[in-house]
Amino acid sequence: MARTSFEGEIPVEQIKVCPVTDTQNIIAGKWKIIILWHLQETRRFGELQRLVPGVSKGILTSQLRELESDQMIDRKVYREVPPKVEYSLTDKGRTFMPILEQMGEWGKKYAAGKKTVIESGK
Template structure:
């Protein structure tokens, strides 16, 4: 493992960490293309301002693509970029680890209650 000075986990976490980014990525990875309001409806509790901010950050890192159609009213679609698709195994691994961790905690809690 690398030293903390050169640990690139920080770089990855800067992109992924937050209350909303992983939820946005999940939606975009399970749908080919989504419009802004579709994303907003699919993520309960996210504000328009926060969704805009998070999408811009993901776009600036080339994780999300934004396509604007020149029409009235404006039509904007979001999708995962080719580069962003490389996050899929990372997110799958995090999902699996989170599931295993929850199971572990549930087993530990059950064992503790049995001993009481």
């Protein structure tokens, strides 16, 4: 399976000199941060697809697999007809939530500051 992240593209030297490189490699992908945010509650695939408008079924599947491979999420398959699959955060994934909350707060402040600059004409 091909990763949509930067795996294999980041030189080992970069990882050694920049501690955020590993984090970037895990969350790289247009939808991963949004997926993680929505997985604060256990969700089924269809729910995630509705909560992340614009993501294709293939890309959602790929990014879920990568997050599972990186041990950020858990995939639970129920043996029933029709098959039922649920996704949830792992313990590692839950440790990332405070970072996402801080990113959300930063985004709100950034957007408010940007609006102020636009309104003032600067």
